[in-house]
Amino acid sequence: MLKNAYEWLDKRLDITPMWRDIADHEVPEHVNPAHHFSAFIYCFGGLTFFIVVIQILSGMFLALYYVPDIQNAWKSVDYLQNEIAFGQIVRGMHHWGASVSIVMLFLHTLRVFFTGSYKHPREFNWVIGMSIFFVMLGLGFTGYLLPWDNKAYFATKVGIQIAASVPYVGGAIATFLQGGEIVGAQTLARFFALHVFFLPAVLLGLLGAHFVLIRRQGISGPL
Amino acid sequence: MAHHHDNDKEINYVGDSRVIEKKEKMVPKDYSEFPGKTEAFFPNFLLKEWMVAVVVLVGFMALVMTEEPPIGEQADPTNTGFLPVPDWYFLFLYELLKFKWASGPFVVIGTAIVPMLAFGALFLVPWLDTGKERRPMKRPITTGIMFLALIGTVALTWVAWDEHEKQLASLPKGEAEAKIVDQRDPAYDIYKNNACVNCHGQNLEGLQGPPLRGVGDYYKPKEIMKIMDEGKGNMPAGMFQGTALEKKQLADWLSKQKTGRKITEEQ
Incomplete structure (x- = not known):
């Protein structure tokens, strides 16, 4: 029955090559923690992705209640955290997950660096990975403002001031981030859009490219 | 897509496109070339990876459940005393x-x-x-x-x-808007009869010194006694001249000066 369904689909969609690429390939011994415990360092990339999935899911649920305007942003976060069932857990996952994903990403980058896995032919995947790192930092920076408490407001203000002191382009960056002359209503709407639409779209694209390249090139060999 | 590599033809195309098929493809190294035991990604290796993920998930959820995500006061751009800090x-x-x-x-x-x-x-x-x-x-x-x-x-x-x-x-603690807790406590008189009142005000509202209302949100009695003995910021050491018992009473009373706004563990 299941086999028939598979055959039926395969005849029309040719899913076997897709299945082969995604699931049916060999994993070498030197990255398998079941064989060598020290191979756990090869898990950090997968764990980063795992935390990113947690971030996406918890973020989707936060978006059910969050209101991106300066009158209601703080109130909606306060409400979802203190009044909604499991609101504190979901916000906690998103809040701590942000830090944990940066930590995992950092560890993964160090693993790739110290095992020299960025070398030929994987140069380009290293560049994609570094881009992912910066997109994640961008997600952290934009997400920090969204609760609209004093900490968020003044950290963003200082962050934008720092960006503004970059020569030549600093003023343009600050205006783009603020959406005007001050950190205010426009800034919040802008950071919300960047945090929820623009940056995640870029992140998913880069992650897709990262994974396709890993499958094309395979995992780097043992040291 | 299934291609029929036809040796009779001079040119071979990829599928039904006009892209000419290259002779050499970038094929990853055969994993059987790696020494040792390889394993199928799905489901064997993925299950093991999931075991690692579960361990991480348990630790992560323990953190989430024990540490409440912080949320401060609503942003107030006119607040000049706030210490900004990035993540x-x-x-x-x-x-x-x-x-x-x-x-x-x-x-x-x-x-x-x-x-x-x-x-x-x-x-x-x-x-x-x-x-x-x-x-x-x-x-x-x-x-x-x-x-x-x-x-x-x-x-x-x-x-x-x-x-x-x-x-x-x-940073000075305490807030001028908070109420005085337990005004009838004799410790209030101890406060008024000592040098405290000159800087922190008759009603704990703060003069040259910071307000002491709501100061209990931040300090335990022992910490308050330490400040009385050693001073803090502009406050000199040894400002409290009363007996040790009075000092203890006053510190206990001041530590009760809570705003009740912050949800602390004991509540």
């Missing part, structure tokens, strides 16, 4: 800008030159370290630079964090 992973950049050679007239060094050199090098590392050798010990320059950068980043983050904690601790 921890930006602290090293923040601290970098406090160096004399990277701030003021030289701020370009801190905001552009150093970060661009560091992150530019990190981005381009595959083209800077082009040798075949992959083991970290066999490429000491690359490894050494990375270690120095890591130590620098960790040190900057630690210094920034430490400085922020100290600044926070030196």
Whole structure:
């Protein structure tokens, strides 16, 4: 029955090559923690992705209640955290997950660096990975403002001031981030859009490219 | 797509496109060429990876359940006393800008030159370290630079964090708008009969010194007694002249001055 369904689909969609690429390939011994415990360092990339999935899911649920305007942003976060069932857990996952994903990403980058896995032919995947790192930092920076408490407001203000002191382009960056002359209503709407639409779209694209390249090139060999 | 590689034809195409099929394809190395035991990704290896993920997930959820995500007061742009602090992973950049050679007239060094050199090098590392050798010990320059950068980043983050904690601790606590708790307590008279009242005010509202209303949100009796003995900020040491018993009573009473706004563990 299941086999028939598979055959039926395969005849029309040719899913076997897709299945082969995604699931049916060999994993070498030197990255398998079941064989060598020290191979756990090869898990950090997968764990980063795992935390990113947690971030996406918890973020989707936060978006059910969050209101991106300066009158209601703080109130909606306060409400979802203190009044909604499991609101504190979901916000906690998103809040701590942000830090944990940066930590995992950092560890993964160090693993790739110290095992020299960025070398030929994987140069380009290293560049994609570094881009992912910066997109994640961008997600952290934009997400920090969204609760609209004093900490968020003044950290963003200082962050934008720092960006503004970059020569030549600093003023343009600050205006783009603020959406005007001050950190205010426009800034919040802008950071919300960047945090929820623009940056995640870029992140998913880069992650897709990262994974396709890993499958094309395979995992780097043992040291 | 299934291709029929037809040797009779001069040109072969990819599928039904006009793309000419290349003779050589980039095929990853056959994993059977790796020494040792390989394993199928699905489901064997994925299950093991999931075991690792579960361990991480349990730790993560323990953190989420024990540590409430912080939310401060609603943003107030007119608040001038607030100490801004970025999230921890930006602290090293923040601290970098406090160096004399990277701030003021030289701020370009801190905001552009150093970060661009560091992150530019990190981005381009595959083209800077082009040798075949992959083991970290066999490429000491690359490894050494990375270690120095890591130590620098960790040190900057630690210094920034430490400085922020100290600044926070030196901030005056208490809020003028809070109510006085337990006004009839005899400790209030002890307060009024001592030097405290000259700086902190008849009603704990703060004069030259900070207000003491709501100060119990921040300090336990022992900590308050320590401040009475040793002073803090502009407050000199040994300001309280009463007996030890009175000191204890006053400290206990002051520690009861809670706003009730913050949800603390005991509530």
